[in-house]
Amino acid sequence: MAVKTRIPPVPRGRIARWSAAAVVGALAGLVIFELTRIGGRGLFITAGAVAGVAGVVLIQIYQRSARLTEVKVSLPQVSQLTFMVNNESRNVAWKLFVEAMTRVSTQPLDDEEGLTREALSSLYGLFATVRDTLKSSRPSVPAPGGQTVEHLAIKMLNQELRPFLSKWHPRLRAFEQARPDAPESEWPENAACRAELREVQQRLHGYAMGFAKLAGVSDPEAMAGTSA
Numbered sequence: 099m100a101v102k103t104r105i106p107p108v109p110r111g112r113i114a115r116w117s118a119a120a121v122v123g124a125l126a127g128l129v130i131f132e133l134t135r136i137g138g139r140g141l142f143i144t145a146g147a148v149a150g151v152a153g154v155v156l157i158q159i160y161q162r163s164a165r166l167t168e169v170k171v172s173l174p175q176v177s178q179l180t181f182m183v184n185n186e187s188r189n190v191a192w193k194l195f196v197e198a199m200t201r202v203s204t205q206p207l208d209d210e211e212g213l214t215r216e217a218l219s220s221l222y223g224l225f226a227t228v229r230d231t232l233k234s235s236r237p238s239v240p241a242p243g244g245q246t247v248e249h250l251a252i253k254m255l256n257q258e259l260r261p262f263l264s265k266w267h268p269r270l271r272a273f274e275q276a277r278p279d280a281p282e283s284e285w286p287e288n289a290a291c292r293a294e295l296r297e298v299q300q301r302l303h304g305y306a307m308g309f310a311k312l313a314g315v316s317d318p319e320a321m322a323g324t325s326a
Contacts, residue, residue, distance in 0.1 A: 168244060171308040173253075182244030183312050190235050191247045191312035197227050198306035199321075205299075213282055214291055215274075218267055225259045247312050254305045262298050266291045 172178045183191065202212070202220035228251050238246035266287075273285045282288060310318030 169312055171250070171311050173250075173304050173308055179250075180244050181246065181250070181312055182238075183247060184238075186236065187238045187247045188313050190231065190251075191309045192315070193231050194228060194247070194251055195306055195309035195313055195315065195318065197224060197231075198302060198309065199318075202299075214285070214288055214295070215270060215282060217292075217295055218263065218270065221259055221263055222267075225255060225263070228255060247309070250305065250308055250312070254302065258298055258301055258305070262294065266294070 167183055169181045169183055170178055171181055201224050202217045232248055232251055238248060269287055270285065270291070273280075273287075277284070285291075307318055310321075315321065
């Protein structure tokens with residue numbers, strides 16, 4: 099018995115795209131053909147006109163990508179700041195938002211959950227990633243009356259992450275070296291470290307929301323799973 103093979107229909111959207119591509123290709127071929135028939139002065143005039151149109155299009159694309167937009171961000175314990183961002187700085191802000199929101203730096207760590215050492219290592223990782231992201235990106239051009247995304251990132255590093263890590267990392271390391279077989283729960287300062295970690299987390303959450311606003315994220319709280 100013969101087996102019939104059913105050929106799935108091609109989606110209409112795909113057919114439309116193929117048709118449009120065929121039309122554009124035909125027009126491009128026609129233009130190239132006509133250009134090959136032009137000689138002398140006409141060829142230079144036509145080539146100059148095409149180059150001029152292409153230059154205008156490229157300039158418009160560059161201006162749209164480089165155009166600065168004013169964004170106001172409120173930070174914990176800091177008055178509202180005004181930032182000037184373009185497409186490139188929005189991309190940097192998006193990377194920093196993702197890094198901040200996917201680490202222990204902003205995720206709750208209850209007293210009976212996780213390890214303080216893992217939390218400190220995560221914060222160290224965040225510090226290194228933010229620094230590397232800034233180093234690999236071109237610095238934003240400062241605009242009058244506005245800060246840049248680098249200002250917000252370095253502020254987070256120097257005013258939040260660095261002081262906390264400088265205080266608690268040596269203390270926990272000293273306990274681990276003195277009592278290598280002891281559980282972390284026996285560290286006398288474990289509760290105090292976690293309490294301060296929660297305070298830092300709240301402020302880092304504010305920085306993360308600031309990065310989200312600079313990146314143009316529409317609903318960062320819902321994305322982070324913290325909205326009501």
